[in-house]
Amino acid sequence: MNTPEKGYGVVYRPKKKLSEKKRKTVFKRLCDIVGPENFSDKEIDKIIYSRDFWPIALRWMLERKVPALPDCVVWPENTKQISDILKLANEESIPVVPFGEASGVLGGMIPVKGGILVDLKRMNKILKINDKDLTVTAQPGLNLMELERLLNKEGYTMGHSPQSIYCSSLGGNLATRAAGQFSTKYGKIDDMLISLEAVLPQGEVIRSKTVPKSSTGPRIDKMMLGSEGTLGIITEATLKIWPYPEKKELLSYAFEGMESGLECIRKILRRGIFPAVIRLYDEKETAFRFYQTGKAKDKCLLVLVLQGDKELVELETKVSQDVCRKHEGIECGEGPVIHWFETRFNVKEASDFAPREIIFDTIEVSVTWDKSIELYNSMISAMENVNGVIVAFAHASHFYPQGVCFYFIFGGTPVKGAEPNEFYTSVWDAAMRSCLDAGGSISHHHGIGLMRARWLGEELGQSFEILKKIKKSLDPKNIMNPGKMGL
Amino acid sequence: MLDKIKKYSWLIDSLMEAKWSTKKEVVHNFLNAKKKYVPKEKTNAKVGDILKCALCPNMCRFDCPVARVGNSEALTPAAKSRIAYLMEMGEIDFSGEFVDLMYKCAGCDASREWCPFDFSVEDLLVGVREDIVDKGLAPKALLELKDKLEKNHQIYDQSLIPPDTEAEKARILYFMGCTARAKVPDVVNTNIKLLEKSGLDFATIPDEWCCGAPLSTLGFKDSFYKFAEHNSRLINKSKCRTLVCDCPECAYVFRELYPKIGFRLKAEILPMNQFLLRLVEENKIKPAGLQGEFVYHDPCALSRKLNVCSAPRELLKSIPGLELKETYFSHRETRCCGMGGMLGITNPEISSKIGESRISELKEVCSNIVTACPTCELAFKNANKDKKVKVYDISEVLLKSLEK
Structure with a gap:
């Protein structure tokens, strides 16, 4: 058999390989911890656990390359097992990579230094739904759609519906500070988190109190949010839930240009109204997604979904409509919103275009209102100026009274002589540079992983040095997801 | 066509604005690049579709029954396609655990419900299984099952409820199916009683063979052809106008898979529950x-x-x-x-x-x-x-x- 080691290129190869003797001892001890049925060093598992949904990793798949191979995979069933695994990994100085469902788009789970892949799939239960407190307590390996369906079944929603809801885990969402499409009303996963339990790199278990708020010093547990597996493994979380909305209103309006659309949204939020979904598409993306909506031709389409308590929704709808009209929005009805609901999980671009060597990717950034239109314009033009880019467009889809998240999409092809990955990186470079220059944050909700690591220093400034110090103190041997986030 | 032009107008417009060198490259890649990523030789597997599935972030994984109960990520739908793709492209051999994975699918079609391409993972895997069979690498147990089916014309070892012999005249044929006949014979007896109570002229098929679903699913397309040929010949030569199937899989195979290999049944094909509802609505039951x-x-x-x-x-x-x-x-x-x-x-x-x-x-x-x-x-x-x-x-x- 062609093993991947022999048959094709493994892109990231650890400099130091585990000796045969060490491998045997460690594997035996891992089997003792999780049970032999929850351990694998099979070739098939190593291949499958080699990548996430990072477009560069998808390119490697086309080239029949494997990004990186873990030494083994384990499926722990409880916090104690995870703690024991991390203690063992520390003792033996072996990397550990936590694994949710690998829908990340920045290479965050690629086991670039090999080691133990800790898949959290077996920790996938809802532990408690508390109706009075409106909370759910669940394990990190739970698939988000499964969580949402089980909540819906009982009459609740978490209101967290990222495009990856079908294919991502609760733990992964917390570890990357993800945001869902209904975030303007319900918040991002960071806002939903009330308390958590986590295992730190050396095996210590921390657990925060489930209280609505406290004033008891800095929140150590919140450090796990966005840590992307570099500071430990989240093993349980308690989050906010809401009664399932009794009413939904769907509105859409077309605006002349992004500026007037953004201004209208800003005014809606200023009135204290938080529609669950607000999405404003620029002219090009409107043409891409809503070509059937004649009234929106050459305009920017705004999609609004207001949901929740019937009476409140009625009032919010009335106010939103008034504001839209005042800003000369052209009413486009429910049709475009229904179309959005029907197509919002059609993730087809990579499958359709990657084999044609046309590369698509998304870049999400955030910025305050006062710099928003400048950032939008400069990032679009920075991407368009890269040789080979055919299209660059954006929508704004997560809003705050203070600002907005822009979600850029670019597509293009490497022109003669350039490697696909070289082209891809040059578009990212241009976009990140322009974002930083315009005063935006380089990521709103996808995280850092491998792809954004080299800009994190500039983004965080001195705080990045502090982050490194925290990492060093918690994880002196750098076993947790090494090589990610520039750590 | 007009709709397609409208749909891609954003891309066409952008392309028109692009530099000549970019335009040339895009068109060249759009038309040619794909060839690099599918095998040169003809395969049963639809490798282009498998590749699309392999490049998906696994959007149907949450509803895949096999992935839900299993440990490994390898059991998720897109992961199976990734392994299938590497095998079909000759990067890993058709052997051992890689081949075994191709059979770890419940054929439930849940994937199609969520797939933006309308793929069923089972359909993608059946092509790979056909390639496995063509290469002579089918697992031994499955070859034995195929041989048994070819010999006994049913999948189970248990004896079957014998069929009727009056089939040629009846307007309604009841296709009992091997699972019901061998494993839950009470269901067959019940259906016969219900049909008798309705007073309709019905019969079972004298030489009923398995519909062939197991053979088709496991990639034994030549054997499946023989079963389809046999059953369709029997049904089409009878006077039957309605073929009632106890098992919905049989009904699906008759309705959808037989025509794909050239056997179209003349009769209307109905699952039993639909037929019984009709009898209730007509006051026959x-x-x-x-x-x-x-x-x-x-x-x-x-x-x-x-x-x-x-x-x-x-x-x-x-x-x-x-x-x-x-x-x-x-x-x-x-x-x-x-x-x-x-x-x-x-x-x-x-x-x-x-x-x-x-x-x-x-x-x-x-x-x-x-x-x-x-x-x-x-x-x-x-x-x-x-x-x-x-x-x-x-x-x-x-x-x-x-x-x-």
Whole structure:
């Protein structure tokens, strides 16, 4: 058999390989911890656990390359097992990579230094739904759609519906500070988190109190949010839930240009109204997604979904409509919103275009209102100026009274002589540079992983040095997801 | 065509604005690049589609019954496609655990419900299995199963309820199917009683062979052809106008798969529950009444492959006194019993875990489970270890209501 080691290129190869003797001892001890049925060093598992949904990793798949191979995979069933695994990994100085469902788009789970892949799939239960407190307590390996369906079944929603809801885990969402499409009303996963339990790199278990708020010093547990597996493994979380909305209103309006659309949204939020979904598409993306909506031709389409308590929704709808009209929005009805609901999980671009060597990717950034239109314009033009880019467009889809998240999409092809990955990186470079220059944050909700690591220093400034110090103190041997986030 | 131009106008417009060198490159890549990523030789597997699936972030994974009960990420739909792709491209050999993975699918079609490309993972895997067979690498146990089928014309070892011999004249043929005949013969007897009560002229097929679903699913396309040829010849030479199937998978195979290989049945093909509903509506069968709560389980083959969800419910609602209950996961969003796609034979452990998981969801609702597929019934009977629930075929419930 062609093993991947022999048959094709493994892109990231650890400099130091585990000796045969060490491998045997460690594997035996891992089997003792999780049970032999929850351990694998099979070739098939190593291949499958080699990548996430990072477009560069998808390119490697086309080239029949494997990004990186873990030494083994384990499926722990409880916090104690995870703690024991991390203690063992520390003792033996072996990397550990936590694994949710690998829908990340920045290479965050690629086991670039090999080691133990800790898949959290077996920790996938809802532990408690508390109706009075409106909370759910669940394990990190739970698939988000499964969580949402089980909540819906009982009459609740978490209101967290990222495009990856079908294919991502609760733990992964917390570890990357993800945001869902209904975030303007319900918040991002960071806002939903009330308390958590986590295992730190050396095996210590921390657990925060489930209280609505406290004033008891800095929140150590919140450090796990966005840590992307570099500071430990989240093993349980308690989050906010809401009664399932009794009413939904769907509105859409077309605006002349992004500026007037953004201004209208800003005014809606200023009135204290938080529609669950607000999405404003620029002219090009409107043409891409809503070509059937004649009234929106050459305009920017705004999609609004207001949901929740019937009476409140009625009032919010009335106010939103008034504001839209005042800003000369052209009413486009429910049709475009229904179309959005029907197509919002059609993730087809990579499958359709990657084999044609046309590369698509998304870049999400955030910025305050006062710099928003400048950032939008400069990032679009920075991407368009890269040789080979055919299209660059954006929508704004997560809003705050203070600002907005822009979600850029670019597509293009490497022109003669350039490697696909070289082209891809040059578009990212241009976009990140322009974002930083315009005063935006380089990521709103996808995280850092491998792809954004080299800009994190500039983004965080001195705080990045502090982050490194925290990492060093918690994880002196750098076993947790090494090589990610520039750590 | 006009719609397609409208749909891609954003791309066309952008392309028009691009530099000449970019334009040239895009068009060249659009037309040619793909060839690099599919095998040069002809394969049974649709490698282009498998590649699309492999490049997906696994959008159907949450509803895949095999992935839900298994440990490894390799059991998720897109991961199977990734391995299939590497095998078809010659990067890894068709062997061992890689080949075994190609059979770890319950054929439930849940993937199609969520797939933006409308793919069924089972369909993608069947092509790979056909390639495995063509290369002479099919697992031994499956070859033995094929040989047994070719010899006995049915999949089980148990003796079958013998068919009728008057088939040639009857307008209605009842295709019993091997699972019902061998494993849940009460269902066959029930259906025969119901058809007799209706007073209709019906018969079973004298030399009924398995519909061929197991052969088609496992990639034995040549053998499947023989079974399709045999059954379609028998049915088409009879006077039959309506072919009623106990098993929805048989109905699906007759309706969708036989025509694909050139065998079109002249008769109307109906799952039994749809036919029985028709008899009730025509007053040929009059349910008297049955007290109790019954939760209905939608079989994947019936709800998703044949899109029949309302007929069994209407049939149950036609029984006075019967209270129809629903699970949250119902209609086309039903969950698999675990026995589809030959999983009960290729991977019995995974299959029974799926069965146990589904029966526990049904149990939450009430203790009488009713379904409309002999394979689901069998799966639930196997999974009903504590005997806390009763499992019925929909025909059995109807007959009970007549006998009251």
